[in-house]
Amino acid sequence: ADASKRLEGAAGVNACDDAIAQESDAIRKVELKLARAVHEIELKNYDLALADIDHADAFAGSKAVERGYAQSVKISELELQAAILVRQNRPAEAEQTALKMVALAPYDLVTLNRAYPYVVLTPEMSPAKQAYFDLFGRMSTPGLIARSEARQWAGDYAGAAGDYETLLQLLDGFIIDKKIARSYSVLARLSLLYQFAGDTAKSN
Numbered sequence: 001a002d003a004s005k006r007l008e009g010a011a012g013v014n015a016c017d018d019a020i021a022q023e024s025d026a027i028r029k030v031e032l033k034l035a036r037a038v039h040e041i042e043l044k045n046y047d048l049a050l051a052d053i054d055h056a057d058a059f060a061g062s063k064a065v066e067r068g069y070a071q072s073v074k075i076s077e078l079e080l081q082a083a084i085l086v087r088q089n090r091p092a093e094a095e096q097t098a099l100k101m102v103a104l105a106p107y108d109l110v111t112l113n114r115a116y117p118y119v120v121l122t123p124e125m126s127p128a129k130q131a132y133f134d135l136f137g138r139m140s141t142p143g144l145i146a147r148s149e150a151r152q153w154a155g156d157y158a159g160a161a162g163d164y165e166t167l168l169q170l171l172d173g174f175i176i177d178k179k180i181a182r183s184y185s186v187l188a189r190l191s192l193l194y195q196f197a198g199d200t201a202k203s204n
Contacts, residue, residue: 008039009042012035012039012042013040016033016039019032020036026060027060027069027073030056033053033056034080041083046084046088049080049084050081050084053080057077074104075104078101078104079114079115079118082095085097086118091121092124095129098115098119102115102119102132106135112136116146119132123154123155137163148163151163152196157197157198161190164186168183168190191204
């Protein structure tokens with residue numbers, strides 16, 4: 001695509017309005033409404049952008065309640081909404097919005113990764129946030145490390161150390177020659193976490 005032909009700001013908003021008026025496909029109209037929201041973000045019209053997202057599903061009609069729609073278009077809507085809330089300095093709401101993304105496709109690793117930057121905006125560990133990190137930690141090694149970091153931020157150093165114990169066990173499983181030293185960086189972090197948790201014996 002020729003980037004030089006891409007419209008921005010008010011011109012983009014107007015172009016989306018014209019395209020929506022001429023479009024007959026329901027899902028394409030939804031996409032154009034989300035594109036309009038992006039152009040409103042360019043103008044820093046964040047409330048208008050949120051309104052565009054709120055109204056987008058109306059174009060989808062009965063398709064809006066289908067699983068395929070929820071696990072594709074709806075997730076994109078929520079991600080865009082979270083991005084706007086961050087720009088409005090509303091981190092807690094952005095976090096909750098990202099968790100709604102995960103609820104729509106909890107076993108989709110791509111969605112778990114897309115939600116992550118927004119889920120770590122505050123140190124509070126709500127039940128929904130804990131469930132997210134438990135799932136993320138089970139599905140990927142980066143998710144396990146992410147859960148440890150979130151627990152550290154929440155002051156749960158013992159839980160964070162437990163995650164690094166699990167990580168160490170995973171890494172040990174790849175060591176065929178037992179003469180090879182275990183990961184010093186993981187051991188060092190584990191020792192530090194136990195020290196923060198007040199368990200000097202395990203730290204040593």
